[in-house]
Amino acid sequence: MNVTETLSQGLKREFQVVLNATDLKTRLDDSLQDLQGKAKINGFRPGKVPVAHLRRLYGRSVMADVVQNAVNEANQKIVADNGLKLAFEPQIRFPENKDEIEAAMEAKGDLAFTVALEVLPKIEIADLSDVSLVKPVAEVPDSEVDAALERMASSNRTFASKGEKAKAATGDRLLISFVGTLEGQPFDGGTGEGIPLDLGSGQFIPGFEEQLEGVKTGEKRTVKVTFPENYTATHLAGKAAEFEVTVDDVQGPEAVKIDDELAKAFGMESLDSLKTAIREQIGRDFVAQSRRKVKKSLLDALDGKYTFELPPTLVEQEFASVWSQVETDMKEAKKSFADEGTTEDEARAEYRKIAERRVRLGLVLAEIGEQAKVQISDDEVTQALVERARQFPGQEKQVWEFYQKNPQALAEIRAPIFEEKVVDHLLGQVKVEDQTVSREALYADEDSDEAPAAEAKPKKAAAKKAKKAEPKDSDAAEDA
Structure with a gap:
């Protein structure tokens, strides 16, 4: 040879x-x-x-x-x-x-x-001794716990009949029966009896609830609506329909009670134990948000430390993934680039920069992790896989077997674990100062912080929609 x-x-x-x-x-x-x-x-x-x-x-x-x-x-x-x-x-x-x-x-x-x-570029690990980060932290205020209790009580509130002469208003619950037709013919799924409908909830298709404002018990109304273009039942999407609706009962919400009985409805022994559980959960959410913030700051600092040639195919694949999501979101929102104050060429250029940033930081994290000898244990992968399987109730076995039989899919489970371990390693090398902030400050710029931390922040509003998953580059880079 x-x-x-x-x-x-x-x-x-x-x-x-x-x-x-x-x-x-x-x-x-x-x-x-x-x-x-x-x-x-x-x-x-x-x-x-x-x-x-x-x-x-x-x-x-x-x-x-x-x-x-x-x-x-x-x-x-x-x-x-x-x-x-x-x-x-x-x-x-x-x-x-x-x-x-x-x-x-x-x-x-x-x-x-x-x-x-x-081939992957050779990356020289940068000195981070001059990097200082601010980590925002927030205490859980009583008002946050009280607001959560109010939401829980509202979701668990009871309704009582308002009588035959009472008119329905926003916030009331209707019990309705209906028969839906398309061009005069009944259709599958268009019939219901004793169906609860909370006015103002938006749980039915657009326009349905508004036409039932002011109804009384026993009243009949013809509701005319058009199914959304993206309706899940494709045979109904975009079609005009009529519903003959009979109002079986008009019910009003009873007073919200925040007491031990409410706590028991949610599986807790007392109101105090429920408050404690809520405070702990909000605290965990705050910690997770604080982590996202400091991670983003860290990756921003890394992005400023590294400049090297990127593998063209990696960039193209990442850009294709991002751009596909952009096009899907804009189509669903029925918006154009002009609506967002930009052009397709400008948007492409902006998203390509995002793709390049993802690839660059993914490769950097992979190189740092390799040199630091970051390891992922089988137990960590198993735990993550169990959590993934739990996201599909009733299909846990199939999900588990899918990942066990597909090394590439299993690598997608390992990659976020690897990335978080590398971030922990880096946070131990830089100066991190805690700064107490309010809840509002902690969640400021939430749209951008929901994105992968490795992404640059796009200028246009539509850009926010492409930010869904953790940086994919680290998946490939870890295995390289």
């Missing part, structure tokens, strides 16, 4: 690999000899099938395996001999000349192919 580097441009490398006909024949003969000891063919004793006969029967398929093994061997040799870290799996290009391929498959001619690589 002869390997020659033919291109070294930035992070791109290409090598030409040549397997001469003699080498191909030797490899083929060795494989057929190995097959001879295993083959079971009618008319021949085990291990006694002539090699020439095996060549006629299986020669081409065996040679295909020979070539694949040679490709794998070449890839490993190129990476090892040149000390490369790959950004992606090598791309193999075989000759386009069919006669050349056929000759190689018969071991009568040389086989030359090209291995194209994209």
Whole structure:
């Protein structure tokens, strides 16, 4: 096997690999000899099938395996001999000349192919001794606990009939029965009896509740609505419908009671224990938000410390993921770039910067984690996988088996754990000062903080919608 580097441009490398006909024949003969000891063919004793006969029967398929093994061997040799870290799996290009391929498959001619690589850049770890971060922390105010209690009490409040003459208003609950039709014909899912509807809740399709304002018990009304274009039942999406509605009862909300009985309704022994539980939960939320804030500040500081060439394909893949989400969100919102005060070209340029930032910081975190020898235990992965499975009630077993059988999917479970451990490592190296702030200050700029911390903050409002998952770059970088 002869390997020659033919291109070294930035992070791109290409090598030409040549397997001469003699080498191909030797490899083929060795494989057929190995097959001879295993083959079971009618008319021949085990291990006694002539090699020439095996060549006629299986020669081409065996040679295909020979070539694949040679490709794998070449890839490993190129990476090892040149000390490369790959950004992606090598791309193999075989000759386009069919006669050349056929000759190689018969071991009568040389086989030359090209291995194209994209490598990770070499990253020198920056000095962080001059980095100082402010970590906002907030105490849980009594008002926050009281507000949570009010919401819980409201969600658990009871309703009582207002009588036959009372008119329904926002905040009241209706018990209704209805029959829906499309062009005069009933449709599946369009009929209901004794269905509760809280006026003002927005739980029914747009326009439905408003037409029932002021109804009385026993009253009948025809409600005319149009299903949203993105309605989940595609056979109803965008269609006009009529509902013949009968109001079975008009009920008004009873006074909200915040007492021990409310606590028991939520599985707690007393109101005090419920308040304690609420305070602890809000406290955990505050801690998580504080963590997000200081992590974002840390990654902002890292972003200013590193400048290096990025693997083009990594950037393109990240940009494609972000841009796809942008297009989906704008389509669902029925907005254009003009509505957001920008153009598609400007938006693309802005999101490409976000993609580049994600890739850059993902690679930096991966390199820092590797040099710091950050490890993820099997128990940590298992715990994270259990949490993921719990997100799909009734399908826990299927989710568990899916991840166990798919290494790439399991890597998506490992990546956030790895990233958080690297962040912990870095926070231990920089100066972090706690600063007590209000709840409002802690959650200020919440839209941008919901995003992956590695993202730059887009200028346009629509940009917020592309920010959904943790930086994907660290997934690839950790495995590189």
